[in-house]
Amino acid sequence: MKRVIAVVATATVVLSLPVPALAAAPAAAPALRSVSLPFLWPWAQLFEVTADGAGGVWIGGAQGKYCLRWGDLCPVYSDGNPVVRRRVGSSWKEYPINGWTGQGGIGRIASGAGETWIGGGSSTREASSSYVARFDGAAFQKVAIPTDSVSMLATGPMGTFISGWDLNAGDRLFKRTGDNWTVVQVPGVDYVADVQALSATDGWAVGHRDGLQQVPAVAHFDGAAWKSVPLPAGADGERFLKVVPVAADDVWAITRKHLAHWNGSAWTFIAAPADYPDLADLTVDASGAPWVAPVEAAPPAKPPYRYGGGKWETATVPDGAAVLDLAAVPGGIWGVGTQGQDPAAFNGS
Template sequence: MKRVITVVATAATLASLPAPAFAGAPELRTVSLPFLWSRSELFEVTPDGAGGVWAGGMQGKYCVRWGDLCPVYSDGNPVVRRRVGSSWQEYPINGWTGQGEIARIASSGGETWIAGGPSASTSSSRYVARFDGSAFQNVTVPTSSINMLATGPAGTFISYWDMDARVLKRTGDAWTAVEVPGFGNINDLQGLTATDVWAVGDREQPQVGSVPAAAHFDGVAWKSVPLPAASGNDRFLKVVPVAANNVWAITEKYLMHWNGSAWSPIAPPAGYADFADLTVDSSDIPWVAPEESASPLKAPYRYSGGKWEAVTVPTGIEVHDLATVSGVIWGVGRQGDGAAAVNGS
């Protein structure tokens, strides 16, 4: 029998969800990085599954301006580094050609994948590779570009757009199509187990535009999950399942919580830019990072005890991607013309 989920919240209903309070103000401190050619930036940070982290981005990007034009420029070169203990390690990125950046890293259960290409942090990636323990090996995908890369208990997935959302799962040495209903784009796919998986993104709604979309996989089939009524253009960006009745996610405009039967939207901090990333710490407290915006810079926030708390970061550092690694929060971004990394708890 088809499961029916009743939605009890609307986008106008802002939830205040209780969460354990932390003692003292949250603070992230600078982590030293290996030398990177300016201009450099990190776009992605994720746990490596062994207590360390992977970070990806670019270095050596430049533009020689002539008025409003940029006749001489470089998209830079891809950067992938792994932090093990207190040192960073670099591995070959085999099969890469040309310039560009690594903007997507997915790592879980001994599998690590990367994706990138020219300006991939703001568009689709065309290069996909799997880590074999000593180097990244290029993996052919049956599309010219992808917009989502994920790996976890349910397997490794990519998504791309071809008049509608298309999802492919890695099966042996091939990619197999997966039917996920109700999407125009899938932006993230994460699972607790092979039978408890979430996909989030957006779909087009007449006279409204893009609205959030979500689906759940129970080990047998994907089923669309109803959402609060949308009040305008918005889309899901990230999802972090903690338990079957405890799932956090972000749209561009809201922090969202799933309690097992309904989504509750939580308004962002006052004056906050659109969200860019989400992680949930070991105390079930969500942390969010802002989308890049004009000055003044916006700090990451966490939602603790039913209220937003600004996270202190070193002056001038922009943090746009977050991860929880062995109870420690990591963030990456840039400081001026150089890449930046921070961590703390």
């Protein structure tokens, strides 16, 4: 899932309860229905869904995983093979994934401004990626990375970015420059969890600062430089995970426990729905309403929620469904997750 304004030092942030209405209440959140998937070898999982910019979506995950148990141990296992499919019209299309070696799955897909990139190499949903590839229109071509592993992948009007960690340098942000990667310094943000933009001169970076505890951090790019956006002490302990700019005065973001909104001059933090697991993903639909999905948790799974008119609205999902990642397209909302023990995709319009 998958834009900004100039920031000055006097920008303020507000933590407010109760939350004021930010817009007129929209219609009830649409129901998400199951969508048929292409054949995937069992056992399969879907980790990611991302709008392709042309009305369809990309999905990514792994297939062919197995574990031969011996008591509580798993001495013989496979992390499976990577899955990337694109929804074109009413069918799914597969493309070669060149340069892939070993086992694992695709856990990151970024698509925007005519570019699509994938990252993978591990079987877990939030693990770092050792494989990164760019779509050339016919296949994914492996791209060398300047770090041991990639924990964030984003592409859009400001270019393509990765966050990576290695033993010597720690966390760093890189931007694709020609056929190379250039280190980018973002003041006040030690670890960048997401980079998204409205244009080449209007972008946001969110993440956290390191210290005794992780402190949420935000920065804005105005076309010339990144500028740190101060946050109040009351927000300590909750790092930012995702950001979705909609307009210069309409930017949404999430931490594990809060939805956050920038109205052009101040941030408002909105508590997640009561008894909800940690937030994992964020998208904003065509009406401007944000949607959130939870981390994978013990059943019964919580559905996605949409926020509008100062309240949370529950999305209806099929029985036994867990929707763990979201993407907005002009025609509605897509999600991926599970239904029972099987991988599943969902759509609502």
